[in-house]
């Protein structure tokens with residue numbers, strides 16, 4: 588992402604929080620990324636530590652206000668992850684600048700879950716990325732307080748963490764808010780439309796991620812530094828649903844905080860009972876139906892037939908041949 592944005596004379600950390608990707612090896616302190624973090628780390632800042640791959644649901648995530656404590660945690664984490672063969676199960680750790688002043692909704696923190704789809708189609712020789720135009724907000728059930736940075740129930744808004752709160756579901760069903768309700772809220776509070784101002788920015792950032800990484804998703808074996816393996820893409824006919832997590836800060840600046848290859852598809856409330864099956868159904872229409880068609884012509888017919896009801900829009904296209912040569 589860094590080279591993608593700098594090639595366009597843009598600053599990567601305007602789009603994602605300042606992030607350091609450090610191999611989870613015992614002598615991580617010698618790695619340039621950890622050294623750069625050490626240099627950047629100043630008193631009064633908060634940093635969030637996350638395991639790099641093969642994890643989601645808040646596992647192993649902690650917020651720190653102190654360099655030494657973070658380093659200590661990382662040492663223990665790397666040691667604890669050693670497999671029987673002495674290899675760490677996580678290949679990287681992520682150290683990311685914590686967004687200290689997030690936009691709040693009714694005094695509580697939230698993040699935005701967005702779906703995208705990556706499809707490789709052997710018959711056309713194309714790899715495509717799609718953006719799904721409806722996501723949802725995930726709220727915390729406790730009032731935000733930056734001084735209580737070590738309280739996961741205040742600071743981590745994913746369901747896996749929030750469902751352990753005694754206040755889970757107290758303010759919103761399953762702590763979820765629809766795009767439409769948030770749009771009304773933001774218009775009322777800040778005179779800004781979420782749907783027509785922020786969602787297009789989200790869509791552009793999803794397109795940027797596909798542009799920057801699409802070829803390496805198609806060739807997972809070539810994806811050396813830090814990207815998680817997208818197993819299904821090792822075959823030509825393949826698809827993967829991706830879950831993008833975004834946050835807004837108090838100045839409505841949008842930041843991408845992570846991309847999941849295994850997004851949660853649980854349906855704990857009516858909102859998700861509508862969004863998730865609809866998104867899965869459209870995924871199958873785009874990603875699986877064409878494989879069952881006899882010809883390229885029929886493939887496009889399938890796309891035309893569903894276009895009016897489609898909530899996925901294509902934001903990226905590349906050729907398998909170019910990706911193979913890359």
Ligand SMILES: Nc1ncnc2c1ncn2[C@@H]1O[C@H](COP(=O)(O)OP(=O)(O)O)[C@@H](O)[C@H]1O
Nearest residue numbers: 604643644645646684685686743744745844845
């Ligand atoms: N840089 C950050 N600043 C503030 N909050 C963050 C940041 N990164 C993550 N979070 C919070 O932590 C939660 C979990 O982090 P995330 O990177 O999405 O990991 P997971 O894979 O466990 O979902 C997010 O839902 C968000 O509430």
Ligand SMILES: [Mg+2]
Nearest residue numbers: 644745832845
């Ligand atoms: Mg997440």
